[in-house]
Amino acid sequence: xxxxxxxxxxxxxxxxxxxxxxxxxxxxxxxxxxxxxxxxxxxxxxxxxxxxxxxxxxxxxxxxxxxxxxxxxxxxxxxxxxxxxxxxxxxxxxxxxxxxxxxxxxxxxxxxxxxxxxxxxxxxxxxxxxxxxxxxxxxxxxxxxxxxxxxxxxxxxxxxxxxxxxxxxxxxxxxxxxxxxxxxxxxxxxxxxxxxxxxxxxxxxxxxxxxxxxxxxxxxxxxxxxxxxxxxxxxxxxxxxxxxxxxxxxxxxxxxxxxxxxxxxxxxxxxxxxxxxxxxxxxxxxxxxxxxxxxxxxxxxxxxxxxxxxxxxxxxxxxxxxxxxxxxx
Amino acid sequence: xxxxxxxxxxxxxxxxxxxxxxxxxxxxxxxxxxxxxxxxxxxxxxxxxxxxxxxxxxxxxxxxxxxxxxxxxxxxxxxxxxxxxxxxxxxxxxxxxxxxxxxxxxxxxxxxxxxxxxxxxxxxxxxxxxxxxxxxxxxxxxxxxxxxxxxxxxxxxxxxxxxxxxxxxxxxxxxxxxxxxxxxxxxxxxxxxxxxxxxxxxxxxxxxxxxxxxxxxxxxxxxxxxxxxxxxxxxxxxxxxxxxxxxxxxxxxxxxxxxxxxxxxxxxxxxxxxxxxxxxxxxxxxxxxxxxxxxxxxxxxxxxxxxxxxxxxxxxxxxxxxxxxx
Numbered sequence: 001x002x003x004x005x006x007x008x009x010x011x012x013x014x015x016x017x018x019x020x021x022x023x024x025x026x027x028x029x030x031x032x033x034x035x036x037x038x039x040x041x042x043x044x045x046x047x048x049x050x051x052x053x054x055x056x057x058x059x060x061x062x063x064x065x066x067x068x069x070x071x072x073x074x075x076x077x078x079x080x081x082x083x084x085x086x087x088x089x090x091x092x093x094x095x096x097x098x099x100x101x102x103x104x105x106x107x108x109x110x111x112x113x114x115x116x117x118x119x120x121x122x123x124x125x126x127x128x129x130x131x132x133x134x135x136x137x138x139x140x141x142x143x144x145x146x147x148x149x150x151x152x153x154x155x156x157x158x159x160x161x162x163x164x165x166x167x168x169x170x171x172x173x174x175x176x177x178x179x180x181x182x183x184x185x186x187x188x189x190x191x192x193x194x195x196x197x198x199x200x201x202x203x204x205x206x207x208x209x210x211x212x213x214x215x216x217x218x219x220x221x222x223x224x225x226x227x228x229x230x231x232x233x234x235x236x237x238x239x240x241x242x243x244x245x246x247x248x249x250x251x252x253x254x255x256x257x258x259x260x261x262x263x264x265x266x267x268x269x270x271x272x273x274x275x276x277x278x279x280x281x282x283x284x285x286x287x288x289x290x291x292x293x294x295x296x297x298x299x300x301x302x303x304x305x306x307x308x309x310x311x312x313x314x315x316x317x318x319x320x321x322x323x324x325x326x327x328x329x
Numbered sequence: 330x331x332x333x334x335x336x337x338x339x340x341x342x343x344x345x346x347x348x349x350x351x352x353x354x355x356x357x358x359x360x361x362x363x364x365x366x367x368x369x370x371x372x373x374x375x376x377x378x379x380x381x382x383x384x385x386x387x388x389x390x391x392x393x394x395x396x397x398x399x400x401x402x403x404x405x406x407x408x409x410x411x412x413x414x415x416x417x418x419x420x421x422x423x424x425x426x427x428x429x430x431x432x433x434x435x436x437x438x439x440x441x442x443x444x445x446x447x448x449x450x451x452x453x454x455x456x457x458x459x460x461x462x463x464x465x466x467x468x469x470x471x472x473x474x475x476x477x478x479x480x481x482x483x484x485x486x487x488x489x490x491x492x493x494x495x496x497x498x499x500x501x502x503x504x505x506x507x508x509x510x511x512x513x514x515x516x517x518x519x520x521x522x523x524x525x526x527x528x529x530x531x532x533x534x535x536x537x538x539x540x541x542x543x544x545x546x547x548x549x550x551x552x553x554x555x556x557x558x559x560x561x562x563x564x565x566x567x568x569x570x571x572x573x574x575x576x577x578x579x580x581x582x583x584x585x586x587x588x589x590x591x592x593x594x595x596x597x598x599x600x601x602x603x604x605x606x607x608x609x610x611x612x613x614x615x616x617x618x619x620x621x622x623x624x625x626x627x628x629x630x631x632x633x634x635x636x637x638x639x640x641x642x643x644x645x646x647x648x649x650x651x652x653x654x655x
Contacts, residue, residue, distance in 0.1 A: 022464070023461075025464070053464050054464070059491060059494065061490065061491060063453055063483060063484050063487050064453045064484070064487035064491040066453070067453020067454045067457060067487075068453055068454075068456045068457035068491065069457060070457055071394075071442075071453070071455060071457020071460065071471075072460050072461045073457070074442050074443065074457070074458060075392070075458050075461035075462070076461065077461050094447055094450055095453060098450065099443070099445065099447075099450060099454065103443065104649075104650075105648055106429040106433040106435070107429060107435035107647075108425035108427075108429065108435075109426075110424070111442065143648045144648050144649065167650045168649050242649075
């Protein structure tokens, strides 16, 4: 079977959506052909096909980019905003939180904002404190936003199609370290519905609930632990908010143990919400407290040695699972 | 006799819109004063004519984005009074089923796409509406209204630059009412006029006496025509006064005495009345317009009073397209 990288997969999803609907447009810094098709080349080849009216390279103006997408969405378009890096999304928080997320509600359903904010981030490439954060919890906390992140190329393609088709605003988080990762090519027209998690590996002793790049770490850890006789199930959320609670609960009900893992800072992270809901649903049936693993409580450091100490490493993930297995109450 | 620089029907239209705004504002303040309504309300007293003349230059299908002090813009653009009154009162029969209130009036059928409670945030959104029109070639223009206070926030700068860069069919209408909340213009801005900023974006900028009906209408019409012809955006600075406090009931002792007397002398309502009489409209005709409007206000207030309260299930609706499970 032929393979596809995450970069190619996202490009294909946008390409397909643009071919189907004139209202799909892409706005962002450097995204047009003249600027090279985006810093991460996601929009490569699209200007040639759809023109500069639909692939609009913008000034460095995140509020204006997101605001223009909100307005175009209100008029019935399905705009995609490329915000180069997740930390830069913070510049546009007013447009996202006060407008994109709330206009459907505040208008009593008269208007809606079908837009996607694509952004990328990731710890491990030495970009330091203002280019690496995973801020998904900020957005998951806001009623009216959907938050999505793929862990593999095929899902990236399918989730992007679903995000563009969604009639509400979607924050679509890509990971810089995953762009080159390959999946089996799912072929054209592939759609992965929002709000549906994937059991990435089946197991019976402990569930690791995670999303994005750390799914890959979880799968490696599961392989390591299998050699120790521990059977780990890995649930890839794919949509962080609203997340597929049924799949997560069913998995943990089966295994009785859960480790919630994310690259974002652990404190007040999405893992806290998932752990709390597992307690609400399964208290008394859990064989160990739900464990949480996340990034350290500091800015992301630049030096590789510090960065690797900051990020939740595979040994720590494995230890958390072993700890859950050894729990005696 | 004054030489008419404006079509008589258009002048009557502007008068009717102005008085619709004025009588509605009067009605809201009376409902608040008598305790029949207890809500946050940003009075538009003093800015009636600016909106009326501007909206008279737009088509009903053109888009409008406005701000929390926006009842004049919404009413002049054509939002139905019953629904507007009910929304301000937080009733189920309101434009937004009581979920928006006066700061978030939305009525796409009248072209009112967004009313924002965040100063300056409407400008980037207006660009997007205009961008959609530009790509579709639907001939619509977008107007965004904001105050002088909104011109010192970053969104203003980003939006102005982007609009001019892409020659978007948008009209930036700054209603310079000389106060940003409690701070006088000279205490928040060093240049004399907002309109001088247009040059920084290579944009056409026009300053106009917003209380001069004919000048205000003609200025707006020229900007609308330019936008529709694909010639790009315009920044209009319409000089006016906010004749009462920041919000209903708030103290405005920070306004100096000479400002208050200058304001009273420039009151757009008697000034427009004189203009109408100069243009051979009779007192009786003008009075009849106002009497008809007052009947509409009574009906709207009654509609709002009788409209049911929204039920708690509304909290789960319109967060997303699909209702959230109870």
